[in-house]
Amino acid sequence: MYKRIVRAKIRAVFESINDGDYMPMVDGLAPSFEYRFHGEHALGGRRTSRESMIRWWQRVSALLPGARFDLQDILVDGGPWRTRVAVRSYVSGDLPGGLRYENTVFQFITLVWGRVTSVETVEDLQILQRALRAVADSGKPEALARPISD
Known part of the structure; x- marks a missing residue:
């Protein structure tokens, strides 16, 4: 029963993200947490504060607006x-x-x-970096910015 509740909560958070609202994810973080996205790119880095997570989600929304997650497992x-x-x-x-x-993400x-105390995100970085290059070439240099880390 507990595992079913956790799965439902995870699905609900991703549904909110798909609807453009990342705050349920941010609100689910414990007071002390670590969020790592592998790779040296605009979405990479290690975050440990609510403020840096909000800045990160704002960047994700600006660079990949309308990105949707289809949960597989x-x-x-x-x-x-x-x-x-x-x-x-x-x-x-x-x-x-x-x-x-189009990419596969493992978290x-x-x-x-x-409460979430850690998240580690891994995806095909070549695909992501090509996407970020396309976004940068369209006039959004933030797509090539350094990671938001603290």
Whole structure:
């Protein structure tokens, strides 16, 4: 039953993100957390503050507006005191010049008593970097900015 509740919560957060509202994700973070997105690119880096997560989501929304996550798998293990979640999702969206962004994202999440204490995000960085280059070439230099980290 607990694992079903966690899966439903994860789905609800991604549905909110797909609707353009990332705040349920931010609000689910524990007071002390780490969010790592692998790679040295505009969306990469390590964040540990609510403010940096909001800035990061604002950047994601500006660079990949309309990107949608289609959840493929949500695996849940552990109890409420330490829950491990693995998510595999397909992300897609339109890019400038009629191009499409399509990638597979893997996230490894740790929850402690229902609050997110860590997220590690991995995806095909060559595909992501090509997408960010297309966005930069369309007049958004922030797509080539340094990661938001703290």
